[in-house]
Amino acid sequence: MTNPVPMAEIWRGPILESVHLGHAVICDDTGQIVEAWGDPQAIVLPRSSSKMIQALPLLTSGAAKAAGLGGEHLALACASHNAAAIHIDRVQAWLDHIGKADDDFRCGPQEPRDIEIRDAMIREGRAPCRIHNNCSGKHAGFLTLSDHLGAGPDYVDPDHPVQMACKTAFEDVTGEESPGFGIDGCSAPNFATSLHGMARAMAFFAAARDGAGTQQTAAAALVQAMVTYPELVAGEGRACTELMRAMDGRVALKTGAEAFFIAIIPERKLGVALKITDGGTRGAECAIAAILVRLGLLDANHPAARKFLNAPIRNFAGLETGSIRPAAAFAA
Template sequence: MTNPVPMAEIWRGPILESVHMGHAVICDDTGQIVQAWGDPETTVLPRSSAKMIQALPLLTSGAAAANGLGTEHFALACASHNAAAIHVGRVQAWLDHIGKTDDDFRCGPQEPRDLDIRDTLIREGRAPCRIHNNCSGKHAGFLTLADHLGAGPDYVDPDHPVQKACKAAFEEVTGEDSPGFGIDGCSAPNFATSLHGMARAMAFFAAARDGAGTQQSAAATLRDAMTACPELVAGEGRACTELMRAMGGRVALKTGAEAFFIAIIPERKLGVALKITDGGTRGAECAIAAILVKLGLLDADHPATRKFLNAPIRNFAGLVTGAIRPAGAFA
């Protein structure tokens, strides 16, 4: 087993203060590793970076077509959103369309990341609802699929038909039998795989073509929805949204909890997966930006890039005290 390697450094003035270690893999559409850092076979939980895989059965089952779902629904199914008005309003409309309510969700309530919505709830003396959960778009997809399959309401149970379909899709696109799962923050199972397997899955999404079979058509639709609606996949100020915009829709990006990140690169049929071992999101954002710059897909001097790569660190007085920089092979 190869140890994790330095991926991002935190500098305070001239002093190296902290280092984020991790693993990363770039995979092509044949499933082969193009480049790797650290241990490509390390077992990982991709967390929310797997949402586009979890959304595949929504399309391949016919549930999406039967319910007239479109691009915005698919972007939300892949999203870890801020619960801004553009997110909550669309998820509520989706619930109304399929005849469901907030109580049908199995994810828990979550304080909105969007400050306007959060402050409105506080002023009105209302508690956050399940629809404010960053995964509510994914769960709207689960509900839609469960109804289409005629299955029961507990769609997050690992033995529920929805989760069995998600596991089957996950194992198919990663090319590996999953060794197990953990329960995600939204209560759904999150299946484990190797980092290589996750990069292989992202390369499948990168190379997928509409009309080349049910699974490929679904993957292409989800990928293209993400790049068409970056504001729905995360939200203002978020790395996924800002970096996708900076690349003009050429690359689909998705973060996951505990410092996971993926990239789907259609024009090169490449998939990227990375994991920062200490769970520090700032390290994952810096590392994915560094890889994209290294591949010539992201301008190192774009204002969005500069927020995450070689980004200044300021103290409470606004003074620049240091920076976060790519480390090792990324430097």
């Protein structure tokens, strides 16, 4: 087994203070590794970076078409959103459309990441609901699929038809039998694979074309939704949203908990999967930005890139005390 390698460094003045180690794989549409760091065979839980895979059965089953879902719905199905008004208003409208309510969700209530919504709720004495969960768009998709399949309400049960469909899709696109699963923060199963398998899956999405079969058509629609509505996939100030905007829709990005990140690059038919082993999100954001710069897709001097790559670290007085930057060997 290959050890993780340095990917992101935290400097305080002239002193290297911290280092984030990780693994990363760039894969082409034939399933072959183009470039790798660390251990491509490391077993990982991709967490929310797998949401576009979990959304595949929503389309391939015909549920999305039957429910009249559009691009905004598909972007939300792939989202880890801030629970800003643009997110919760749309998810609520989706629930209303399919005749469901907040209590039908199986994800737990979550305090909104959006400060404006959070502060308004505090002032009004309102507790967070399930719709505020960052995964509520994915769960709206699960509910839509469950109804279409005529299945029961406990759609996060690993043996439920919704999750069985998700597992089948996951193993199809990763090209590997999953060795198991963990329960995600939103209560749904999150299937494990190798890092190579996850990069292979993202390369499948990158190469997918409308009209080239049911699964490819579904994958292409999900990628298009993500790059068309980057603000729905995450939200203002978030790496996914800001970096997708910086690349003018050429790349779809998705973060996952515990410092996972993927990139889908249609013009090059490449998929990227990245895991920082200490779970530090700042390391994953820096590392994915470095890979995108390395591939010539992201301008390192773009204001959005500068927030995550070679980004200044400031103290409470506003003084620049250091920076986060890609490790020298990784950035070379």
